[in-house]
Amino acid sequence: MTRLVLWDIDLTLVDARGFGARWYRKALADVTGKTLRRMPDTAGRTELAITTEVLEIHDSTPDEPTIAAMFAALTSAVAETRDELSQRGSALPGAARALTALTAAPGFTQTLVTGNLAEVAFHKLESFDLHHHIDFEIGGFGAASVHRHDLIADSVAKTTDRHGTTISPDSVVVIGDTPHDIAGALRFGAVAVGVATGSNSEDDLRAAGAHAVLPNLADTDAVLTALS
Numbered sequence: 598m599t600r601l602v603l604w605d606i607d608l609t610l611v612d613a614r615g616f617g618a619r620w621y622r623k624a625l626a627d628v629t630g631k632t633l634r635r636m637p638d639t640a641g642r643t644e645l646a647i648t649t650e651v652l653e654i655h656d657s658t659p660d661e662p663t664i665a666a667m668f669a670a671l672t673s674a675v676a677e678t679r680d681e682l683s684q685r686g687s688a689l690p691g692a693a694r695a696l697t698a699l700t701a702a703p704g705f706t707q708t709l710v711t712g713n714l715a716e717v718a719f720h721k722l723e724s725f726d727l728h729h730h731i732d733f734e735i736g737g738f739g740a741a742s743v744h745r746h747d748l749i750a751d752s753v754a755k756t757t758d759r760h761g762t763t764i765s766p767d768s769v770v771v772i773g774d775t776p777h778d779i780a781g782a783l784r785f786g787a788v789a790v791g792v793a794t795g796s797n798s799e800d801d802l803r804a805a806g807a808h809a810v811l812p813n814l815a816d817t818d819a820v821l822t823a824l825s
Contacts, residue, residue, distance in 0.1 A: 599704035601756055601764055602824055603737065603749060603787075605641075605773030606711045608795035610696075610814075611721055613686040616678065621651055624670035629657045640796060641777025643712040643748065644668065644739030668740060672716045679724055688725035689794050691814030696730040698817050699824070706756065709736035710748045710771060710781070735759055745781030753785075770824050776805035790823045 604610060622633040629652075637650040648667045652659040675682075699705045708731055711718050715738040722728040735755040737748030749771060753764050766786030771778060774795030782789035783806050791802030791810040802810045809823040 599768060600706070600824065601753065601769045602699060602705055602707040603710035603752055603769065603771045604707060604731070605771075605775075605778050606709060606713055606718055606721055608640075608774045609689070609772060609778075609792055610692045610727060611686060611688055611725055613682060613721060616675075616682060616686065619678070620671055620674040621647075623674045624667050625651060625655060627670045627673075628663065628666045629655065631655045631657065639712075641712065641745070641773070641775030643741075643743055643745065644671070644714050644717075645741070646739075646743035647712070649743070668714055672714060672720075675717045675720045679720055682721070683724040686721075686724065688727055689814060691817060691820070692725075693727060694817045695814045695820045696727060698821055700730040702821060705824070706732065706735075706760075708732045708752060708756070709738070710745065710752055710773075710778075711736070712739040712745070712748075714738055714740050744784075745777055746784035749781055749785040749787060772824065774802075776801060779805040779807045 607613060617639055618636050625631055625633050635654055639647050648664055649659040699707050709718055719733060735752055737752035741748055741751050753769060757764055769787035770790060771782035771787050772790040772792060774792050775797055779789045779791055779802060789807045791807035793799045793802060794813050799810045811819060811823055814820055
């Protein structure tokens with residue numbers, strides 16, 4: 598392995614806009630009996646950070662048992678809407694080709710660094726048949742920390758255990774659509790690749806410090822070049 602590629606999911610590989618607030622509304626009602634009044638900003642943040650803030654906004658204590666119950670309720674809410682997600686959401690253009698091309702290219706291992714819970718990440722990718730080329734067991738997921746760089750470190754540690762070899766930060770590539778993705782990569786010392794398929798422009802991602810920026814994933818050759 599010469600490159601460990603860590604993919605973000607939302608607005609990098611898939612578009613599931615419109616579902617997040619619904620899932621949180623159901624989870625909050627199931628766990629606390631309260632009605633969701635407001636969602637915090639979620640772009641580029643981890644599920645632990647988002648869930649903690651949702652509970653605080655709604656005057657509920659974000660203690661460990663309550664957060665665990667929210668995570669379970671969120672996972673159930675996503676599972677219950679998977680058919681609708683596959684119909685109303687979408688894989689972003691070029692995502693399937695990019696994942697397939699990386700699998701075929703020598704030297705790449707690809708997994709996820711995402712704010713999503715592990716189970717939610719699987720549901721989202723499987724809904725659009727994007728799960729085949731991802732090694733979920735070595736991913737960094739949003740239950741672990743409020744900081745994205747911690748998720749990168751977690752994934753690298755899992756990959757090191759799997760392969761029995763040291764992975765240098767400059768052989769790790771993080772690809773995502775927000776400045777949070779870029780900041781996490783830079784904090785870890787990884788290569789940061791921005792993809793401007795979310796709410797942030799190419800200029801925003803360059804200003805955040807991305808080493809390379811793509812308008813989208815449609816040009817597979819450009820994706821491979823950026824990740825190499």
